[in-house]
Amino acid sequence: MANQILPYIRVEGIAEYSSKISALAKNKKIFIICDQNSLQCVKYLQSNINELSEAPIFKVGLGEENKTLIVSQKIWDFLLQNNATRSDLIVNVGGGMITDLGGFVASVYKRGISYLNIPTSLLGMIDASIGGKTGINYHHYKNQIGTFSDPKLAICDPHLLNSLPKKELLSGFAEALKHGLVFNAKYWQLCTSKPINQLPISEIITDSIKIKSHIVSIDPYEKKERKLLNLGHTIGHSLESLLLEKKTPTLHGFAVANGIVMESFIASEIKLLSRACFKIIKSSIYKIYQPISIDKSDIPFLLEFMKKDKKNSFKEINFTLLERIGKGKIDVNLSEGIVQEKLEKFFSIG
Numbered sequence: 001m002a003n004q005i006l007p008y009i010r011v012e013g014i015a016e017y018s019s020k021i022s023a024l025a026k027n028k029k030i031f032i033i034c035d036q037n038s039l040q041c042v043k044y045l046q047s048n049i050n051e052l053s054e055a056p057i058f059k060v061g062l063g064e065e066n067k068t069l070i071v072s073q074k075i076w077d078f079l080l081q082n083n084a085t086r087s088d089l090i091v092n093v094g095g096g097m098i099t100d101l102g103g104f105v106a107s108v109y110k111r112g113i114s115y116l117n118i119p120t121s122l123l124g125m126i127d128a129s130i131g132g133k134t135g136i137n138y139h140h141y142k143n144q145i146g147t148f149s150d151p152k153l154a155i156c157d158p159h160l161l162n163s164l165p166k167k168e169l170l171s172g173f174a175e176a177l178k179h180g181l182v183f184n185a186k187y188w189q190l191c192t193s194k195p196i197n198q199l200p201i202s203e204i205i206t207d208s209i210k211i212k213s214h215i216v217s218i219d220p221y222e223k224k225e226r227k228l229l230n231l232g233h234t235i236g237h238s239l240e241s242l243l244l245e246k247k248t249p250t251l252h253g254f255a256v257a258n259g260i261v262m263e264s265f266i267a268s269e270i271k272l273l274s275r276a277c278f279k280i281i282k283s284s285i286y287k288i289y290q291p292i293s294i295d296k297s298d299i300p301f302l303l304e305f306m307k308k309d310k311k312n313s314f315k316e317i318n319f320t321l322l323e324r325i326g327k328g329k330i331d332v333n334l335s336e337g338i339v340q341e342k343l344e345k346f347f348s349i350g
């Protein structure tokens with residue numbers, strides 16, 4: 001896990017990586033995991049890389065609800081039926097759901113079979129496929145079962161984003177904003193300097209990969225610094241889950257972006273972050289993402305969800321907050337009462 005030389009590369013077009021995949025695939029049986037959305041990318045890869053052309057494909061159903069143990073079992077059955085051995089290779093092609101699920105399946109099949117990630121979404125390229133976290137959802141909670149296991153290689157090819165719907169691009173972009181906020185103010189400025197369609201997306205991918213892989217290389221198992229990457233996610237995950245419960249689901253990044261605004265509000269209320277910085281963050285994020293508004297009566301649900309999160313102890317909620325733009329602070333533990341009070345204030349005055 002978490003090699004010194006991290007296996008994540010941003011490339012420009014298939015010519016740059018077809019030989020790398022061919023070399024890794026040599027003399028191995030290859031198995032591809034994808035979904036309907038990434039099938040076109042699989043066909044493209046198969047027609048350009050000989051070693052992949054005949055590979056059996058397991059197509060997972062669309063959506064996060066398929067990131068389950070039952071689907072994992074189906075993939076293990078598929079691997080067994082095709083006589084996959086530990087020296088063979090799995091190639092995950094898709095968004096974060098596919099790389100999380102496929103990475104998990106690979107990391108425990110016969111105690112671990114090598115895998116490659118070829119993310120086809122911005123979220124996959126700059127977050128999910130980097131850092132060796134794999135996982136599935138369990139009992140309505142995200143990523144409760146999983147492993148730390150690095151792919152042999154994660155290949156991030158911006159050309160594969162061409163057919164990605166704009167809302168998916170925006171969803172992934174929230175993670176880039178997070179990278180800037182917790183680690184690099186200049187990068188945040190770049191990301192918020194223009195509308196997303198005018199930004200140099202290849203540069204964004206490269207910079208985010210650099211920031212995330214740097215953080216992960218110092219703390220692969222999330223004991224300290226890696227917690228910086230949780231900014232916006234403590235509240236973001238609970239919002240995501242609330243909206244799912246209400247049958248008005250939102251995309252992960254939209255919930256995270258709103259989580260960043262709310263957590264920045266809390267940081268300014270406890271005098272960690274200046275009011276001026278909070279205002280900049282709020283207005284920059286609301287220029288890109290719709291504010292999620294919830295009823296005051298929903299706040300207890302958010303709190304219950306946060307308390308059950310695997311990162312939290314019984315009484316307090318563990319946050320990563322901001323001290324300023326470009327500098328996150330981990331392990332800010334706040335009581336449930338304080339979080340409730342601040343969220344009520346946020347939803348009454350914003």
Ligand code: GLY
Binds near residue numbers: 127
């Ligand atoms: N997505 C946050 C992390 O990889 O730690």
